[in-house]
């Protein structure tokens with residue numbers, strides 16, 4: 001959609017949709033508004049007094065169980081990953097996501113409704129350059145449950161993902177470069193899938209009031225239960241990639257690197273984002289000396305400064 005990848009983008013005009021929230025089962029309206037350069041993505045709770053906003057940044061991550069929840073103070077927004085994935089992959093850097101509930105509409109469990117929303121709003125280029133996170137050397141995070149995420153240097157944003165269910169059933173692999181076109185065609189339509197044994201206790205506790213075969217694929221043993229047939233033979237790994245894109249959007253920068261993911265989940269995705277944020281903080285600290293004293297003290301500081309960044313220069317790709 002956008003043809004100027006070095007510059008920030010926002011939506012051309014406000015567009016809206018409504019639907020059902022997954023966890024509360026309540027009706028929710030969502031409006032996507034344009035925002036100025038450097039704004040990032042912020043969720044606005046129109047239903048609360050003073051209409052507080054929550055920055056979609058890793059510092060505001062609260063919980064990662066089943067879905068990604070962000071918050072500031074006592075205000076929360078749940079299940080942000082699908083709308084964030086669509087915004088990020090469709091090239092939107094700056095936008096206000098205004099809602100009258102604590103969760104965006106789940107739609108059919110995919111990101112299709114958000115791609116459609118963004119296309120209705122349009123995507124327009126802005127005057128400021130984008131901020132990138134360039135992966136300079138391999139990084140990785142892993143969990144006790146066998147999830148592994150490796151990030152490798154690459155000039156593009158790529159994801160190679162292996163998904164595996166219980167006893168390695170439904171093992172699927174897909175590797176792709178994340179572009180608006182590829183996201184819209186290959187990833188956005190992939191729906192949420194859940195294992196029956198995981199959702200059964202939640203259904204009994206009434207914790208997923210809006211959950212149904214309308215918005216999730218349920219896997220029970222070898223059986224795949226869904227309202228309509230699978231949209232892709234490997235729909236599960238595509239949805240895993242969707243969630244990775246959405247969670248990594250919490251970095252707040254465009255990633256140039258290759259994510260190699262094995263059995264990923266929201267918790268490990270968030271760990272990788274935290275690692276990226278720490279690395280970005282480290283880089284920012286060495287890139288901007290606060291003050292430059294004159295005389296010998298200044299040259300000593302300069303020497304120290306350049307010693308500090310030399311490994312980074314060595315590992316930087318041409």
Ligand SMILES: [Zn+2]
Nearest residue numbers: 081082192243
């Ligand atoms: Zn998801």
